[in-house]
Amino acid sequence: MKQKKKVLRGYAHKFGDNINTDYIISGRYKFKTLNFRELARHLLEDIDPDFNKRKAAGDFIVAGENFGCGSSREQAPLAIKYAGIGAVLAKSFARIFYRNAINIGLPIVRTNTEKIESGDELEIDLALGEVHVIKNNLSLKAEPFPSFILDIIEAGGLIEYFKKYGGWKIR
């Protein structure tokens, strides 16, 4: 049986509401370089200086409302992606961050994150839109994406989408 592996597994790192793009990656760094591995080393540094040491590849950032508010810097989702974070889960995302994450191929999951705690092990099925909290066997439903956005996600981001369809695929 052939099945695309889209289940992610990792540990949650919990943050609050309104985590802005300045916190995700400070302007001090983002203007200087297009080296995203370098940027990734400073991920969330101003509000959580130890985050970089604590996190492991495949872990999840779990936040409240309005994740990624503030500037339009695409360096924010890129720094998260290059830090090896598997996905960002939040109750809601700021609109530019939402687009940027989809465009660069960072998985984002909109779901009620209240019952997730730091350190919880999670299993996320992106295709089904399900989040599973291992310790208490809790299942959370993710908000589904419109099909237009799914096409971009499935292509792996907007650049790949553009290459695949040669422009905008208008349905």
Place this chain on the structure above:
Amino acid sequence: MGKTIAEKIFSSHAGEDARVGNIVVCDLDFAFAQDGTAPLAIKAFERMGQKGVFDPEKIAFFIDHNAPSPNRDVSSLHRLMRDFARKHRIRLYDVGEGICHQLVVEEDWVGAGDLVVGADSHTCTYGALNVFSTGVGSTDLATAIASGKLWFRVPDTIKISFKGKLSPGVYAKDLALYLTGKLGARGALYKSVELGGEVIKDLSIEARFTLSNMIMEVGAKAGIMQGDEKTKKWLAETSKRKVRFVKPDEDARYDKVLEFDVSRLVPQVARPHSVDNVVPVNEVKGTSIGEAFLGTCTNGRLEDLRIAGKILKDKKIHPKVRFMVAPASRRVYLDSMKEGILEIFIEAGAVLLPPGCGCCVGTHQGVPSRGENVISSANRNFKGRMGNPEAFIYLVSPATVAASAIRGKITDPRRYL
């Protein structure tokens, strides 16, 4: 069922009936990027295998955030922008010409009813001219300059009406801060906001830019106003284009309709570290400050400099305060010079920065020290915003910046009226 301004502009640019919730691909009237976002957009453009831009007449680049370059890494990114602009015949505004959001409206890049994207979150500023303009990231911008189109989800609209009359010493910035405090940082998430009412009619176009600019801070996609005689006059001075305003239908459907009577509004302050942490000035007055900053896409225009200049005339900045002034554009710089305002600033002890974003983004030109309080006319006070996560930023109107700079502590500007 009637349409909101957003639904009308998206319909006319998508070539189909666009309603709330629809995803549409639209033609763009203008697209731009600045030095924090353009390098990444150029890389994305190249990775997409694109050869040419859709129309160089509808694209511009701006070097404003980190200008002049403070180090060689930034210099090489600026060079990448210059090389790309030259190759594709794109107009590039270089170091010292000004902030993108000021140049876009000074230099006839946008007109009423247009649909505009910029790789900068405060692109919403031109809503004051009846433009639907919104910020996007670098990859979106790359596809925009390649194809002249972008996808949008047609947003719901919140209609906000300001009633009454602002008292002396209370400005559009205070109104914007008050609204941000009332709605909160996600109060208009994903939504378009139609801003109107008698207070807006009384405001100059420059003051209206301040309000549309800050609508980003409640998470909105746009902060759009209807056109009036003032808008028409303003557009006529910068453009030869025929002005056709987009009005909402009488029976347009709104997500929410809010009304605020602001006759008794007093000067407002957004405390650290969030823009919606807003209080009347008397709750924080007396807080000592080490740095004052006047400028940015929110409040670096001629009218703002005039207001501050009037307060600072024949006065001195407090000896413990460094006062930085960055005019929003070269034209603002020259006009305020001709009016003698820059002389007032310099005699008062201010430091003049080149036209551009100045110390707003924390990359150069005035990084505060540890534990220091900053009073600023900018639009963001996030921790670390000005380059030091251990500093504290208070956001206020240009008048409150000037008054506080004189006394070395947060001060109600009305004592200087």
